[in-house]
Every structure is written in C-alpha cells, then in structure tokens.
Amino acid sequence: MRVRELVIIGGGPAGLSAAVEAKKLGVEDVLIIDRESEPGGILKQCIHTGFGLHVFKEELTGPEYAERFIAEAQERGIEIMLDTMVIELTDDRRILAVNSRDGLVELKARAVILAMGCRERTRGAINIPGFRPSGIFTAGTAQYFINIEGYMPGKEVVILGSGDVGLIMARHLTLEGAKVKCVAEIMPYSNGLTRNIVQCLQDFNIPLLLNHTVVNIHGKKRVEGVTIAEVDLNRKPRMETARYVSCDTLLLSVGLIPENELSRMAKVQIDEVTGGPVVDQSMQTTIEGIFACGNVLHVHDVVDLVTIEARVAARGAADFLKQKKKRIRPATVPVIPGEGLRYVLPQRIDLDGALEETQNFFMRSVKPMDRGRLLIQSDRGVVMSKNLKFIRPSEMISIKVKREILQQNNCLKISLCEGSENGD
Amino acid sequence: MTDVVIIGGGVVGCMIARELSRFDLSVVLLEKEEDVASGTSKANSAVIHAGYDAKPGTLKAQLNIRGNALFDKICDELDVPFKRIGSLVVAVKEDDVKELEKLLEQGKANGVSPLKIISKEELFELEPNINSKACAALYAPTAGIINPFELTVALAENAAQNGVTIRFNSPVVDVKACDDGMMMVKTPHETFHSPFVINAAGLFADEISQMAGAEAYTITPRKGEYLIFDKRCSDMINMVIFPTPTKFSKGILVCPTIDGNFFIGPNSNDIEDKHDTGVTSEGIDEIIRGARRLVPGLPLENVITSFAGLRAVSNTNDFIIEASRKVKGFINVGGIQSPGLSSAPAIAEMVIEILQEEGLTLKEKNNFNSRRNRIYPFRELNDEERKKLIRHNPAYGHVICRCETVTEGEIVDAIRRPVGARSLDGIKRRTRAGLGRCQGGFCSPRVIKILSRELGISPLKVTKCGQGSEILKGRTKDFIDSDGDFNES
Numbered sequence: 001m002r003v004r005e006l007v008i009i010g011g012g013p014a015g016l017s018a019a020v021e022a023k024k025l026g027v028e029d030v031l032i033i034d035r036e037s038e039p040g041g042i043l044k045q046c047i048h049t050g051f052g053l054h055v056f057k058e059e060l061t062g063p064e065y066a067e068r069f070i071a072e073a074q075e076r077g078i079e080i081m082l083d084t085m086v087i088e089l090t091d092d093r094r095i096l097a098v099n100s101r102d103g104l105v106e107l108k109a110r111a112v113i114l115a116m117g118c119r120e121r122t123r124g125a126i127n128i129p130g131f132r133p134s135g136i137f138t139a140g141t142a143q144y145f146i147n148i149e150g151y152m153p154g155k156e157v158v159i160l161g162s163g164d165v166g167l168i169m170a171r172h173l174t175l176e177g178a179k180v181k182c183v184a185e186i187m188p189y190s191n192g193l194t195r196n197i198v199q200c201l202q203d204f205n206i207p208l209l210l211n212h213t214v215v216n217i218h219g220k221k222r223v224e225g226v227t228i229a230e231v232d233l234n235r236k237p238r239m240e241t242a243r244y245v246s247c248d249t250l251l252l253s254v255g256l257i258p259e260n261e262l263s264r265m266a267k268v269q270i271d272e273v274t275g276g277p278v279v280d281q282s283m284q285t286t287i288e289g290i291f292a293c294g295n296v297l298h299v300h301d302v303v304d305l306v307t308i309e310a311r312v313a314a315r316g317a318a319d320f321l322k323q324k325k326k327r328i329r330p331a332t333v334p335v336i337p338g339e340g341l342r343y344v345l346p347q348r349i350d351l352d353g354a355l356e357e358t359q360n361f362f363m364r365s366v367k368p369m370d371r372g373r374l375l376i377q378s379d380r381g382v383v384m385s386k387n388l389k390f391i392r393p394s395e396m397i398s399i400k401v402k403r404e405i406l407q408q409n410n411c412l413k414i415s416l417c418e419g420s421e422n423g424d
Numbered sequence: 425m426t427d428v429v430i431i432g433g434g435v436v437g438c439m440i441a442r443e444l445s446r447f448d449l450s451v452v453l454l455e456k457e458e459d460v461a462s463g464t465s466k467a468n469s470a471v472i473h474a475g476y477d478a479k480p481g482t483l484k485a486q487l488n489i490r491g492n493a494l495f496d497k498i499c500d501e502l503d504v505p506f507k508r509i510g511s512l513v514v515a516v517k518e519d520d521v522k523e524l525e526k527l528l529e530q531g532k533a534n535g536v537s538p539l540k541i542i543s544k545e546e547l548f549e550l551e552p553n554i555n556s557k558a559c560a561a562l563y564a565p566t567a568g569i570i571n572p573f574e575l576t577v578a579l580a581e582n583a584a585q586n587g588v589t590i591r592f593n594s595p596v597v598d599v600k601a602c603d604d605g606m607m608m609v610k611t612p613h614e615t616f617h618s619p620f621v622i623n624a625a626g627l628f629a630d631e632i633s634q635m636a637g638a639e640a641y642t643i644t645p646r647k648g649e650y651l652i653f654d655k656r657c658s659d660m661i662n663m664v665i666f667p668t669p670t671k672f673s674k675g676i677l678v679c680p681t682i683d684g685n686f687f688i689g690p691n692s693n694d695i696e697d698k699h700d701t702g703v704t705s706e707g708i709d710e711i712i713r714g715a716r717r718l719v720p721g722l723p724l725e726n727v728i729t730s731f732a733g734l735r736a737v738s739n740t741n742d743f744i745i746e747a748s749r750k751v752k753g754f755i756n757v758g759g760i761q762s763p764g765l766s767s768a769p770a771i772a773e774m775v776i777e778i779l780q781e782e783g784l785t786l787k788e789k790n791n792f793n794s795r796r797n798r799i800y801p802f803r804e805l806n807d808e809e810r811k812k813l814i815r816h817n818p819a820y821g822h823v824i825c826r827c828e829t830v831t832e833g834e835i836v837d838a839i840r841r842p843v844g845a846r847s848l849d850g851i852k853r854r855t856r857a858g859l860g861r862c863q864g865g866f867c868s869p870r871v872i873k874i875l876s877r878e879l880g881i882s883p884l885k886v887t888k889c890g891q892g893s894e895i896l897k898g899r900t901k902d903f904i905d906s907d908g909d910f911n912e913s
C-alpha cells in the first residue's frame with residue numbers, strides 16, 4: 001500500500017483550493033482524487049457569472065473560476081487522479097479507490113481533506129404524491145443535461161423550490177426557449193439569494209409563488225401537469241386552493257445534502273443540522289488527521305467562501321503533518337447555536353490548536369429578519385454582540401470573534417434575536 | 425407453428441415460460457410493456473410468505489406452501505438472492521393474541537412448519553425496536569424475502585436462453601378460437617396461431633378472458649402504497665413484521681428488502697382505474713400511522729422514495745387457474761393477488777399439469793440449461809474479485825451510480841444479455857443504478873449515454889420505461905424561434 005502525505009477527496013473548488021494552499025504551505029506530496037473526467041466539481045456546469053467577486057474581485061463564470069485553480073494546481077505540480085471514485089475511507093486514513101486504468105487503488109494518507117461536495121434532495125425525500133413518470137429532474141441534473149450534454153430536459157416547466165440552482169435554471173431554461181410557468185416555494189420566503197430572485201425571475205416575469213407546493217404529479221409516462229396549492233401556517237396544503245398547471249417537466253430545487261458517505265465510513269461525527277462533519281477551527285473533524293471543507297461540510301451559496309474555508313482546512317492539514325508528537329485528546333470549547341440560528345460552524349474550538357487573532361464563525365438564521373442582534377454568550381453572560389441587517393436564511397452570516405473570548409470561556413452559545421438594541 | 429402463447433410477462437407468465445422451456449416446444453411470451461415485471465410483479469412486498477394466511481383448502485393456501493418450498497432450488501439455479509429471514513405477526517394488545525392462536529392453527533392445517541407463538545421477551549430479543557406494547561408474536565422462520573423483479577428478469581432470461589421467444593411492446597388486442605381448433609392471438613404487429621393460450625395478464629386477465637369468449641370473472645385493482653427508507657437505517661428491523669391481520673388484509677408491515685433497505689406498507693384500497701399506480705398523500709399518512717403501531721421510532725427523514733402496486737383481486741377471492749370449459753386450449757391464470765409471488769413456482773407446475781391434461785405432449789429437451797448467472801454485483805465482491813474483474817474488463821472500474829456503486833460493466837451487461845434492458849427503469853431493475861438515495865440524479869445522464877451508445881440510438885430516444893417516456897425533449901436551442909428570440913408563447 002502506498003503512503004501519501006495529503007490526499008484530497010474531491011476536485012471541486014474546495015479540493016482544488018485546499019490543494020494549492022497546502023502546496024504553498026510546504027506540503028510536498030498532494031494528491032487530489034476525483035470521480036469525474038475533469039476537475040472543477042459542480043462549477044463545470046455553472047456557466048453563469050457570479051463567481052469570484054470576493055476572492056478575485058472579478059465576476060467570473062463557474063468554469064473560469066475553477067480554471068484559475070486548475071492552472072495553479074498544474075503549475076505547482078499537484079497530481080490529480082481523475083475518473084477515480086473513492087469507495088472506502090477508514091478512520092486510520094486508508095483509502096480505497098477504483099478506476100478503469102489501475103483497477104483498485106489502495107492508499108494510506110498521513111492526512112485527508114474531505115471535499116466531496118453535496119448532492120440534491122430528491123422527490124422521495126419530500127414525498128410528493130402522484131405518478132412517477134419521466135420528466136421529473138433535480139435542478140442540478142437539468143443543468144448538467146443542458147450545459148454539459150447539450151440537451152433540453154423539457155419545454156414547459158414548473159419549478160418546485162426556490163433554491164439558487166432552481167432560480168438559475170428558471171432563467172437558463174427561458175433563454176433556451178423553454179417556458180417556465182412558475183416557481184412554487186412552500187416557505188413564506190425564498191431559499192435563494194436575493195440577487196438571483198431579481199435577475200433570474202423578476203427580469204423574466206416568472207412568477208414566484210410563495211407558500212405554495214406541488215400536491216400531485218400527473219401523467220403516467222411523461223409529466224403532463226402538476227397540481228399546486230397554497231399551504232397554511234403549518235405548511236399543510238389547503239386543497240380548496242388547488243389548481244392544475246400543465247407542464248412536461250417538474251424541476252426540483254428543494255435543497256442540497258452534503259455527501260458524507262465516506263465520512264460516515266471513517267466514523268467522522270456528523271452534525272445532524274448541517275449534514276456535514278463536526279469540525280474545529282482548523283476544519284479538523286472528530287477523527288484526527290481528517291479535515292473537511294466546502295459543500296461536504298455545509299452547503300455554501302457563494303463559492304468564494306468555499307475557497308476561504310478550504311485554505312483554512314489546508315493550513316490545518318499542513319500543521320497536522322508538521323506536528324511531531326501525537327497529541328492527546330485536546331481540550332475543546334463547544335460553540336452551539338442558540339435561538340434564531342440553525343447552525344454555527346466551526347462547532348468547537350481546539351484550545352491546543354493554532355488560534356488566529358480573530359476567528360471566523362459561519363452561521364445561518366432560522367428565518368428572515370430585517371434587523372437582528374447577534375449575541376455571543378458564555379456561562380458568564382453576554383461576551384459580544386453585533387447588530388445585523390437584512391438577514392436571510394439563504395445568506396450565510398459570518399462574524400469574527402477575538403481570540404481572548406475563545407480562550408477565556410469554556411462554552412459559547414451564539415444566538416440571534418429579531419430587532420435591534422436601540423430599536424430604530 | 426407456435427405450441428403455446430403466454431400473455432403477460434409478470435412473475436407468473438415468466439415462471440410458466442421457464443417451466444415450459446424444459447420441453448421441446450415452441451413458446452412465445454407476449455408482453456404489452458417494454459420489459460418484463462412492468463406490472464404488479466415490480467411493486468409488491470416481495471415476501472415469500474410462509475403460508476399461514478390463506479384459508480385451508482384454497483388454491484392460495486396449497487400453492488403458497490408448495491411455492492415457498494421451491495424457492496431455494498429456483499434461486500440457486502438462477503443465481504437470485506433469496507433469504508429466509510423469517511416473519512413475525514405481532515400482537516400489540518391482548519385481544520390480538522387470540523388471533524395469533526387462530527393463525528397458528530390455520531398455519532398448521534396448511535402444513536406450515538415450523539411455526540410457533542413467541543413471548544414478549546423472545547420478541548424483543550429478536551426485534552428491539554418493536555412497539556413496547558407488543559405482547560406476543562407468531563414466528564414463521566420459513567418466510568423469506570427476494571427481489572421480485574430480479575427474479576422475474578432471471579426467469580425470462582433463462583427461458584429465452586432455452587428458446588422461448590419474448591416479444592415486448594406487444595399488447596394482445598384480440599384472442600379467438602378459430603375453426604381449425606387453434607387459437608389466434610393478435611397484437612398490433614403480429615398474429616400468432618397456437619393450440620394453447622395462457623392468460624397471465626395480471627390486472628387485465630378478466631379482459632383477456634372476455635376477449636377470448638372464455639369464463640367471465642372480474643378483477644378489481646386494490647392499491648397498496650409504500651415508503652422506502654435509506655440503507656443507512658437497515659438495522660431498524662431484522663424480520664418481516666406484520667400486524668395482527670384484519671378481515672381485509674395482512675395489514676401494513678415493516679419489512680427489510682433483500683438489497684438492504686427497509687420499507688413500510690402496503691395499505692389496501694379498492695380503486696377503479698387499473699392504471700392508477702399513483703401515490704396519494706392520504707395513503708402515505710395511512711401507512712405511516714399503521715407502521716408506527718409496529719415500530720414507533722420510524723426514521724421518516726430517511727425516506728428515499730414512495731411507490732404503489734395494484735393487487736389483482738378476483739370476484740372469487742381465490743386464484744383462478746383452470747382450462748376454460750368454453751374455449752378449448754385457453755387457460756386462465758387470473759386473480760393472482762397475494763401470495764401470488766410466493767406461489768408462482770407452484771402455479772407454473774399446476775399450469776403444466778393442466779396443459780398435459782388438455783392434450784399437450786411434453787418431451788423433455790436434452791439441452792435444457794437450468795442455470796443462469798447474475799450480473800456481477802461489484803458492490804458485493806471482495807477486493808480480489810474486483811481486481812480480477814477490472815483486469816478482465818476495465819468497464820468494471822468505472823463507477824456510474826455512486827449511491828449503489830454500480831459500474832459501467834454491469835450496465836453494459838444488463839443491456840447485452842438476453843431480454844436485455846432497453847430503458848432507464850430496465851437498467852435500474854437489473855443493476856440498482858438509480859435506486860439509491862439520490863434516485864438517479866447523478867447516474868441517469870450517464871446511463872442515458874451508455875444506453876444510447878449500446879443501442880445505437882439518439883439520447884433523445886432513450887426512455888424511462890418505453891415509448892412515450894422519453895427523458896429529453898430536444899437539443900439546446902431547438903425551442904428558440906428562428907429569428908433568434910426566445911419563445912414567448
């Protein structure tokens with residue numbers, strides 16, 4: 001079995017960014033494994049612009065953003081093993097992968113970065129009644145068909161869910177000559193970025209029906225239509241509002257799920273809310289030497305943050321590889337989400353690990369708020385607070401916390417209250 | 425000349441076809457859909473019942489017991505996974521225990537052995553997640569689970585290997601007796617003449633019987649809905665778990681699948697439309713309520729899909745397996761509701777006997793091959809086997825379905841074998857590609873490419889389940905008006 005220094009599973013923006021950073025930090029032997037024929041992950045099919053504003057201060061398309069990292073990875077001599085699926089990972093970092101060239105590839109890694117991205121939630125997971133004809137696609141699959149294969153999945157489309165991929169596809173399908181009849185969203189607000197609602201729906205007069213869901217799918221062989229209805233406060237459909245919308249295609253944009261099959265195999269602890277691993281400030285999971293970043297950790301809306309997170313994971317892995325002696329169980333400070341927040345990341349701080357002067361925390365609110373007040377509490381009371389404006393569950397909140405605060409407290413809770421202190 | 429025409433490619437029709445392929449006969453099987461197991465045989469509980477449910481003396485009881493006993497041999501010959509995991513009928517209140525005793529007596533009368541009532545303690549030992557109110561259970565170790573479409577496909581393949589002609593997209597539109605004592609069977613493209621016709625048309629057997637001018641009976645579709653859970657939850661239960669039955673059905677069960685998932689269902693509602701396999705929200709609520717009585721802590725967030733199947737319930741409420749007294753050579757195999765899957769091997773035996781009684785001469789072939797090998801299941805092989813396989817054919821190193829770890833080699837094999845897959849559903853049933861937690865989101869574009877390449881057709885012609893279910897609607901830019909504007913209409 002070959003021993004490799006750092007193996008990165010997944011060659012999307014997370015894996016590529018981490019690889020480049022690790023190399024910069026002096027890790028000599030970096031290997032990326034990806035199951036696709038080309039690196040770039042989901043960005044390969046995101047031909048719209050809106051990537052890189054933060055990292056490159058430019059508006060790039062997905063493939064362009066990926067290309068910058070692919071070029072840099074090549075320049076730095078990073079090995080990328082393509083068409084290769086990792087099928088097993090153990091807690092002592094043994095990796096089993098498979099491809100047509102080499103058959104089974106068995107490796108032992110001194111450190112691993114998980115960067116497998118996410119997958120889309122499907123119809124079953126949300127149980128829409130009716131038939132199961134052809135013509136039901138997840139938005140990302142439709143995007144793959146159009147942008148990678150050059151085929152149209154449908155001509156008259158209803159979109160369920162207003163996640164970003166669905167919004168992008170509403171515009172894209174329209175530009176390709178399909179008719180997007182409406183986007184139905186069960187919640188009273190959209191899950192997508194505001195800029196996408198404006199640029200992808202409003203600019204094309206595509207109705208966004210909030211508090212609506214699909215209650216039936218018609219058509220035995222191919223979708224012929226769907227019944228949509230309004231929902232009440234408990235999100236139960238009000239059948240008296242049901243109406244039929246004819247269409248040949250239903251796109252689902254009902255959420256993404258981090259792809260953690262391998263993490264589970266390696267006994268990495270998973271946060272039930274994010275669907276990704278529990279990590280500390282260096283993005284190390286609960287299994288020593290296994291790090292995670294990107295959509296496998298939690299679903300990101302902006303790729304720039306994926307890159308930033310991946311750099312942190314790379315630094316964590318580089319430090320781990322330099323470390324001479326094995327560490328005993330580190331002392332950690334748990335950071336837990338309180339009222340108003342779905343999750344906070346990282347979920348814990350390793351006090352023996354490297355701590356920057358300020359530490360970034362990422363979190364998502366449970367509901368939209370025009371104004372809110374973020375409170376960080378310890379057993380000694382409020383240790384920090386910050387007013388925020390225009391809070392949306394779809395847009396990640398990030399705050400910086402001073403090192404001292406982390407060092408002086410043995411548990412932190414971050415919560416978000418509606419309104420602001422001085423009430424204006 | 426055709427000796428026997430079989431109408432219907434469900435488990436019953438395919439089992440009969442395979443049995444007939446032992447003999448020197450020309451046999452044709454006609455199926456209206458584009459694949460076998462497209463009807464009830466693809467959507468059921470997949471339990472090989474022990475045989476205590478049916479009233480003693482009925483065909484159901486007799487054939488279930490005999491059928492159950494034949495499964496080990498058939499599955500060994502056809503290389504189809506089958507596990508006798510045992511079943512439990514659980515009493516959740518004291519009154520139910522009396523019902524269990526009745527079932528035990530009935531089971532004994534039918535010849536089910538071993539069969540016994542176990543105590544609360546024994547039950548919790550076997551099934552720790554069961555409702556804490558459960559007080560006893562009827563335990564039948566001979567009950568098994570199988571993948572019913574894998575079985576049906578294997579039967580069809582083996583029948584085809586042994587010379588049976590299978591025609592898809594061939595709905596029988598007319599059957600009649602001719603003056604020469606032969607029968608004529610018509611599909612939109614072909615006409616067959618044959619002295620014997622076997623009606624195994626499932627839900628439509630009543631219509632075929634009427635078409636032929638044979639005995640009248642009616643078949644009412646009775647819907648059963650299901651929810652399937654992610655493999656991640658496979659340790660919830662170990663056996664087939666039934667509630668205490670009511671007059672109408674065996675009730676909503678919680679049951680492992682042979683592939684490592686588990687499901688809840690079915691409910692039982694008479695409907696009118698024989699095509700209505702849609703899942704309803706009331707139905708889903710009903711099965712969740714029912715299943716919770718058995719296993720309260722169902723991990724509902726891990727449901728991966730839902731489906732419904734239709735039982736073909738005849739007005740006699742028993743199987744109808746007999747030669748017509750009105751139309752010579754026409755044999756009805758109708759009303760095959762549950763336990764039709766379990767009984768299928770015995771049904772086929774019985775049909776062979778009837779054919780002999782009706783004058784068909786059976787001469788055994790000397791080159792009958794009873795064996796068929798399954799597609800190499802990459803995910804189940806050990807590392808040495810995997811290495812060997814990839815060396816032999818690199819396509820086995822290319823993983824296409826990430827959830828179920830299905831390789832290109834398996835998909836190509838599924839297409840190229842006899843009675844090969846022609847659609848996404850065909851691939852799904854033969855290889856499991858697309859049946860996992862992402863439900864084809866990842867692999868379907870890749871499978872479409874392979875189907876298109878192997879069948880030499882455009883991706884636009886690749887279907888989910890036969891004509892009319894094409895997946896793609898056109899090339900990009902096809903729908904844009906010629907003046908370059910996008911379509912406003």
Ligand SMILES: Cc1cc2nc3c(=O)[nH]c(=O)nc-3n(C[C@H](O)[C@H](O)[C@H](O)COP(=O)(O)OP(=O)(O)OC[C@H]3O[C@@H](n4cnc5c(N)ncnc54)[C@H](O)[C@@H]3O)c2cc1C
Nearest residue numbers: 010012013014034035041042050086116117294295302303
């Ligand atoms: C459709 C869509 C539109 C988006 N639009 C925007 C936008 O406009 N602007 C913006 O800033 N952000 C956008 N995002 C968000 C951003 O692109 C993603 O957050 C980012 O791509 C995630 O990167 P990743 O590397 O974590 O995952 P991915 O890009 O998904 O990469 C994961 C890689 O891992 C590989 N992999 C997974 N499992 C295995 C395995 N077992 N073996 C081998 N390889 C494996 C996969 O093949 C894939 O290449 C969008 C995201 C999506 C899905």
Ligand SMILES: Cc1cc2nc3c(=O)[nH]c(=O)nc-3n(C[C@H](O)[C@H](O)[C@H](O)COP(=O)(O)OP(=O)(O)OC[C@H]3O[C@@H](n4cnc5c(N)ncnc54)[C@H](O)[C@@H]3O)c2cc1C
Nearest residue numbers: 432434436456463464465469471596626648735764765766
């Ligand atoms: C909800 C449910 C649960 C069940 N659970 C179990 C169980 O656990 N155990 C068990 O033993 N049994 C069970 N059963 C019963 C079992 O599934 C059936 O008895 C069995 O599948 C019947 O097989 P078949 O071949 O008769 O019918 P089908 O599989 O329906 O096959 C009939 C075929 O005939 C074709 N056909 C129809 N009309 C024409 C025509 N005009 N021309 C050509 N072809 C035609 C159809 O397309 C179909 O493929 C269950 C059934 C249901 C619905």
